[in-house]
Amino acid sequence: MLPEIKVILDSFNPVRLEEIDRVRLMDRIDTKYVFPASRVLDLLYLMDGNYSVLEVNGYRISDYTTTYFDYSRILVFSTSMLQAGPVE
Numbered sequence: 001m002l003p004e005i006k007v008i009l010d011s012f013n014p015v016r017l018e019e020i021d022r023v024r025l026m027d028r029i030d031t032k033y034v035f036p037a038s039r040v041l042d043l044l045y046l047m048d049g050n051y052s053v054l055e056v057n058g059y060r061i062s063d064y065t066t067t068y069f070d071y072s073r074i075l076v077f078s079t080s081m082l083q084a085g086p087v088e
Contacts (some may be wrong), residue, residue: 008044014055021058 035043053060 002041004041005044006040008048009053009060012051012053012060015052020054035057040079047066 056062
């Protein structure tokens, strides 16, 4: 991770788990975007002031791992992207 990412995230307003507990998350919609890692800093700068960052035990950056069960050629992911249509 680039040290600049931590500096930018430190400038965001924090939101803590206690605050999130007050919000109903059952009806949320998660939207994911794919972009080059080289654009992360640019995007974070654009988001500053408009978004908050989750802070847990004083940390704003945490590890995240998941396992996707798919075919070796990522068939399920590829099919879902084709069905979603082009990104503009």
